[in-house]
Amino acid sequence: MTAYDILGGESDFSSELRYPEPFSTTISLSAGLNLISLPLEPLNPSISSLTEQLSPCLLNVFAYVNDTYTWEFYDPAQLDQNTLSTLEPAKGYWVEMTCPGEMTVVGNRTTNPITLIPGLDLIGYNSLTPLPISVAFSSIADKYTMVWAYKNNEWKYYDPADETGKYASGINPRKRILD
Numbered sequence: 001m002t003a004y005d006i007l008g009g010e011s012d013f014s015s016e017l018r019y020p021e022p023f024s025t026t027i028s029l030s031a032g033l034n035l036i037s038l039p040l041e042p043l044n045p046s047i048s049s050l051t052e053q054l055s056p057c058l059l060n061v062f063a064y065v066n067d068t069y070t071w072e073f074y075d076p077a078q079l080d081q082n083t084l085s086t087l088e089p090a091k092g093y094w095v096e097m098t099c100p101g102e103m104t105v106v107g108n109r110t111t112n113p114i115t116l117i118p119g120l121d122l123i124g125y126n127s128l129t130p131l132p133i134s135v136a137f138s139s140i141a142d143k144y145t146m147v148w149a150y151k152n153n154e155w156k157y158y159d160p161a162d163e164t165g166k167y168a169s170g171i172n173p174r175k176r177i178l179d
Contacts, residue, residue: 027103029054034095035150037124038087040107045086047074054103059096061087064122066115090114092122116140133158 003011022043027036042050051058051074061074063084072084087093089110095103114123125136133147137160147158 022106022108024104024106027105029057029095029097029101029103030153031057031097031099032153033150034097036093036095036103037091038089038105038107039125040105041089041110041112042087042105042107045088047082047085047087048076048079050087050103050105051076054095054097054101057097057099057101059098061096062094063091064120066117066119066121090124092124116144134160 002013023040025039058076063072074082074084149156
């Protein structure tokens, strides 16, 4: 880019400005249920585009819609009945697979806030940088009671009231809620 002064004189070229390339991340999925979220805003958020590399292992994808208390789903074998058409960062998704697979997401980082409502929220952590729970949730400190995660076919939870501040695992979440 160049600029002109009032006499018509042209400046030297400005410094070149480069936009960062889109980021890419790969989400590993095992056979069975996987609880995932997208840490990037996909360039193409279409669920069929994002999951095409999972064929033939993908059975379905489910998402909980907090504001309507309903579940949306995507089943590649029943395209005419699907209620879930896109995948967004910061939302939680259950992905059911018959065999292991990998989903590559190409997109841009997002800093959009996550809207939480009282009750249960199924959300994802939209960052490529892992942080301790207490740091990642510092903006809502004292406003949540527990954080659950599902990893390697096991529920894990973080209880901010627990002085150890560590994840506990190997528990039955229904039993924990009832205790």
